[in-house]
Amino acid sequence: MDEWATRVAAVWADAGNRPEPEVEAAIESLVAERPDDAVAIFELAGVRDFVGREAEAEPLYRRALELGLDEPQHGQAVIQLASTVRNLGRPDETLALLRDEFAEHPEHPLADAATAFAALALADTGAEREALVAALRALAPHLRAYGRAVTAYADDLLG
Template identity: 35%
Template sequence: MNEPPEIPAWKEELDAIVGARAHGQLAAILPRLQQLDARHPNVAEIAYQLAWTCDVLGRDAEALPWYEKAVALGLPGNELAGALLGLGSTLRQLGQFERSASVLRSAQLQFPDNREFDAFLALTLHAAGQSGEALRVALDALCDTAEDPGIRAYQRAIRHAAAKL
């Protein structure tokens, strides 16, 4: 008979901390996450939650190494997508536009169905002064995802105009 997989020692504590964050206790949980990371320094999920918390608190420079660590250690698919989005967004906020675009383009290839990467790439391109390319990315995403009958009816014209940007 197969036994259920053993839950890692850190998982229950991380879940409790994330639950507290959901109740608006952002600043209070940061030290708890840091203490958990000190006890379990090579857990990608803990690093990701540290990054996310720093990010939400507006501490982009602090979030960056946590995102990098989480991605390097390896995360499950959905969390990896979130970490890459956070990493790309944080890099943009820190003015590292080329690196941000690289992370977001790589994420688009890894997660082609996650169209949020298009929006964040458009923001990065715009911030980098590449407004035409940013608008093209945004318009292509709009045409690919919109269910609006007007957008659908003019999709070909929109794509044609976007290609000329």
């Protein structure tokens, strides 16, 4: 991790202990050092989300992805963009973003996180049962004693 990324990580590590405007100002200051950098733009999008300005975050996430992000930021940006558009009232777009990015990569380290956000979007569309099934299927592999049973019950929910 380079020195700039270390400073960004320090701001986020302390974000819960600082007023939101202070966190935003700190990230903005760091982003100003790298105005055309995909990772910096991703961080700016994240802080806009953090302070509840999702409409401002959305184009920033899209720009960061367009400029090109390596993992793990690429997957994080897709998930955060998907969450943002969900919060903006577009759950179908959330599902499309997550499906396009993660459907063919179930081994992706963020696949379970993507499933969690997909489950939220499914619930927003009125598909609560499908949301529960998605969440249970993502959880099941992490259950040593009951994973197989939870998977079977999830399958049963869809009849």
